Amino acid sequence: MKKRVKHVYAAYILLGMPWHICSNNDATFFKYQYALVRDLSDSFQDSLKLQQPIDPINVALAKQQHEQYIQLLKDVIPNIIRLAADIHYPDCNFIEDTAVIIHDTVIISTMGAPERRGEEIAVAHIFRHLRKNVIYLQEPATMDGGDILYTGTHLFVGISKRTNSYALQQLERIFGNTLHVIGIPVHEGLHLKSLITCFDTQTFIVADNHAGREIAKNIEAVTNNSYNFIIVPDAVASNVLRVANTLIIQDGFPESEKVLEALCKEKAIQLIKITMSELIKADGALTCGSLLFK
Numbered sequence: 001m002k003k004r005v006k007h008v009y010a011a012y013i014l015l016g017m018p019w020h021i022c023s024n025n026d027a028t029f030f031k032y033q034y035a036l037v038r039d040l041s042d043s044f045q046d047s048l049k050l051q052q053p054i055d056p057i058n059v060a061l062a063k064q065q066h067e068q069y070i071q072l073l074k075d076v077i078p079n080i081i082r083l084a085a086d087i088h089y090p091d092c093n094f095i096e097d098t099a100v101i102i103h104d105t106v107i108i109s110t111m112g113a114p115e116r117r118g119e120e121i122a123v124a125h126i127f128r129h130l131r132k133n134v135i136y137l138q139e140p141a142t143m144d145g146g147d148i149l150y151t152g153t154h155l156f157v158g159i160s161k162r163t164n165s166y167a168l169q170q171l172e173r174i175f176g177n178t179l180h181v182i183g184i185p186v187h188e189g190l191h192l193k194s195l196i197t198c199f200d201t202q203t204f205i206v207a208d209n210h211a212g213r214e215i216a217k218n219i220e221a222v223t224n225n226s227y228n229f230i231i232v233p234d235a236v237a238s239n240v241l242r243v244a245n246t247l248i249i250q251d252g253f254p255e256s257e258k259v260l261e262a263l264c265k266e267k268a269i270q271l272i273k274i275t276m277s278e279l280i281k282a283d284g285a286l287t288c289g290s291l292l293f294k
């Protein structure tokens with residue numbers, strides 16, 4: 001597998017060869033009507049962190065970066081629903097973790113970190129108001145939305161520090177008749193999507209590290225090689241956000257940017273870069289700042 005991934009990577013860099021042409025279905029799959037976002041809390045300095053950053057978080061700058069992210073979403077998604085921050089929840093802007101949305105069904109998380117439990121209340125309220133089919137995960141299941149990777153065919157569930165196998169079982173019960181629900185162990189980093197995200201419905205962007213390769217290998221094995229993998233040298237840069245014909249990536253990772261630029265050029269996808277330096281310090285990235293749905 002390692003060889004195949006490397007080969008694909010090299011092909012892209014050296015030859016710019018396409019091996020899968022993006023279909024219109026991809027643009028439809030990633031076309032959203034709504035983005036649910038939550039403002040960044042004044043208490044963001046106290047957000048959970050896998051390790052303390054060398055330079056402390058600049059909360060004012062974090063707010064600016066989060067604001068830019070929301071403004072960017074406004075350009076590509078017609079309706080933005082914006083929740084106010086809650087000072088009691090320093091991580092509340094990372095709204096992706098509170099829920100998983102598959103068509104009209106919304107699974108409300110019991111988040112893996114006890115400090116974050118309660119953030120989901122305001123989110124569930126919105127989805128009930130929108131008349132979605134709201135289902136609450138039941139204890140002892142814990143789940144963070146950052147561990148859920150959905151491609152339309154497969155629902156990959158990262159079994160991580162935050163999401164456990166009880167959550168996998170419950171998701172299998174709910175979606176197992178219509179989707180392949182597959183558990184993927186996550187041995188490093190915070191979430192599955194800290195290491196792998198969708199470029200399109202057949203192509204993943206994966207971190208070039210041991211954990212990223214293990215995940216890619218696992219996905220290849222369980223799906224009988226159904227997906228392509230594009231590896232990027234910076235783990236943080238593996239978290240990209242695809243919306244319709246646009247790919248949002250993180251600024252500041254030039255080597256990864258080259259790979260993603262070539263890919264977008266080849267597939268006629270618009271590339272937009274955004275700086276997330278302060279959110280990264282709290283292990284956040286691009287997907288975690290919104291819940292996107294139709």
Ligand code: CIR
Nearest residue numbers: 048094096146282283284288
């Ligand atoms: C946490 O540890 O829960 C937050 N500081 C970061 C959550 C990032 N969430 C995500 O990528 N889905």
